[in-house]
Amino acid sequence: MSFxxxxxxxxxxxxxxxxxxxxxxxxxxxxxxxxxxxxxYFCAGGSETQAATARFITDQRIETATRMAGATRCVIHLTHxxxxxxxxxxxxxxxxxxxxxxxxxxxxxxxxxxxxxxxPYKPWDRRLWRDREAxxxxxxxxxxxxxVRDVVIxxxxxxxxxxxxxxxxxxxxxxxxxxxxxxxxxxADGLVYGTKWFWLQMLQGDSADHIPGxxxxxxxxxxEATAAELLSGTRSNQDAYGVVSEAYRxxxxxxxxxxxxxxxxxxxxxxxxxxxxHEFLCCVPQGHDLRGAVRRLHDRIQVxxxxxxxxxxQD
Numbered sequence: 001m002s003f004x005x006x007x008x009x010x011x012x013x014x015x016x017x018x019x020x021x022x023x024x025x026x027x028x029x030x031x032x033x034x035x036x037x038x039x040x041y042f043c044a045g046g047s048e049t050q051a052a053t054a055r056f057i058t059d060q061r062i063e064t065a066t067r068m069a070g071a072t073r074c075v076i077h078l079t080h081x082x083x084x085x086x087x088x089x090x091x092x093x094x095x096x097x098x099x100x101x102x103x104x105x106x107x108x109x110x111x112x113x114x115x116x117x118x119x120p121y122k123p124w125d126r127r128l129w130r131d132r133e134a135x136x137x138x139x140x141x142x143x144x145x146x147x148v149r150d151v152v153i154x155x156x157x158x159x160x161x162x163x164x165x166x167x168x169x170x171x172x173x174x175x176x177x178x179x180x181x182x183x184x185x186x187x188a189d190g191l192v193y194g195t196k197w198f199w200l201q202m203l204q205g206d207s208a209d210h211i212p213g214x215x216x217x218x219x220x221x222x223x224e225a226t227a228a229e230l231l232s233g234t235r236s237n238q239d240a241y242g243v244v245s246e247a248y249r250x251x252x253x254x255x256x257x258x259x260x261x262x263x264x265x266x267x268x269x270x271x272x273x274x275x276x277x278h279e280f281l282c283c284v285p286q287g288h289d290l291r292g293a294v295r296r297l298h299d300r301i302q303v304x305x306x307x308x309x310x311x312x313x314q315d
Contacts, residue, residue, distance in 0.1 A: 024070030024175070027149060032071040032168070033138045034062065035155035036078035036126070040113040042156070042170075044106035054108040055115055062124055068173040069152035069166070074124040075141070076116055077134035086132040087277055090304040091265045091297060092211075099210045136270040139163055143271040148177050159206065161191060162198040162269055183236050195283055196231065199240035201267045202260075203227035203247065211266045214244075216251050238285040245288075257293035265297060277301065 043058040066074045079085065088097045117128060129137045138160060142151050147165035156170035167176040169189050176187035182194040192200060204227040205213025214222045217230070230247060234240045248256040261278070268280035278294045 023067045026072060027070045028072060030069065030071045030150055030152060031141070032066045032069045032074040032152045032154055033141045034065060034074055034076045034124075035134060035138065035153075035157055035160075036076040036113075036116045037134045038156050038170075039076070040078075040109055040116060041106060044108035044112050047107050049106075049108055051108055051111045054112050058112055058115060065154045065168060065173070069154065069168050069175075071152055076124055076126045077137040077141075078113075078117060078126065078128050079132075079134045080128050080130045083130050083133065086136055086270055086275055087301050087305075088133075088266050090301040090308075091262055091277055093262060093300075094212055094215075094259070095210050097210060097266060132270055132275045135159055136275050139269040139271040140273065140275070141165075147180055157208075158191075158197075159201070159209075159267070159269060161187075161193045162195055162201075163271070164194075167193065183234075183240075195237055196234070196240065198268060198280075198283060199231055199234070199237070199244055200224075200227045202244050202263055203230060205263075206267060209266070211263065213263055213267075214247055214251060217247055218250070222247075237283050241284055241288070257290055258296065261290055261293040261297050 039058065039061060043054055043061055045054050045057060062074055062076070084090075085097070091097070117126065127134075127137050132140075135157065138153055138155070142153065142163045142165045144150055147163075149166075151165035152168050152175075153160055153163060153165050154168045154170065161167065161178075164178050164180045164182065167178060167187065168174070169176065169187070172189065174188040176185065176189065176193055178185050178193045184196040185193040187193050201211075201213060203214045203217070203222050204224050205211050205215075205222075213227075216222060217226055220226070230243050231240055234243060245256070245260060248260045252259045261280075264280040265277040268283070270276075270279050272279060277297065281288070281290065281294070284290065
């Protein structure tokens with residue numbers, strides 16, 4: 001395919017994707033928060049895609065998403081290559097965090113990534129996160145008075161469905177409104193949003209990030225169907241905590257709280273300026289018995305940080 005034909009085909013694809021809905025009325029002060037980590041993979045295209053085409057696809061994605069969101073500006077969130085990812089690597093003991101991510105990146109991945117990070121004079125802002133992941137940066141953005149009005153989250157990463165705000169789906173540009181404090185919202189895409197999604201992941205895990213969740217329930221694998229069944233009657237975080245903590249007790253016995261806080265620290269999308277590993281406690285009802293396990297989690301992380309620091313000093 002010639003370069004001109006490739007550009008024309010890419011433009012047609014973007015136009016078809018955007019036809020799922022008309023552009024939204026612009027909301028003053030509304031910001032589109034776009035997942036740059038995922039965009040670098042998506043916009044890179046296939047093995048035969050030229051770099052200029054990948055750049056065009058990137059620009060069109062940002063322009064189209066901003067228009068479909070009714071936003072006045074766009075902020076692209078990226079995880080810095082040297083980021084500690086919210087200390088998740090040190091928190092994980094059951095399985096290495098993101099331990100399976102050794103695969104092949106698209107040919108244009110680095111080109112698009114550097115374009116998002118460094119391109120001057122572009123109509124977007126960027127946030128390059130060193131002390132957390134891009135997900136947590138978007139979580140911080142959602143921590144405002146009226147996230148449904150002011151914040152639009154655009155990603156294909158399912159983890160962020162727990163965040164409040166307006167979600168703009170990646171494929172169909174559908175808008176899903178998740179009010180602040182909402183436990184469960186069923187989106188136009190048929191998926192679960194709100195903090196219930198966090199509790200579902202506590203049971204079923206997240207294979208994309210190599211997070212096991214609850215490995216077994218009553219001797220069987222705890223997948224999506226089991227997680228949905230266990231939480232089917234819940235209406236609040238308090239209900240969900242009761243179900244999930246009991247399931248962890250049933251499988252792990254006396255070590256249930258250690259496993260619980262580890263998985264929660266890995267799965268919870270942080271929303272505060274300091275992004276502490278124990279921030280998930282905001283979703284746990286008062287009177288919980290997790291404080292000891294949280295202290296031990298912090299101690300383990302500190303020891304691993306000290307070991308890592310000593311190793312760098314010796315190199």
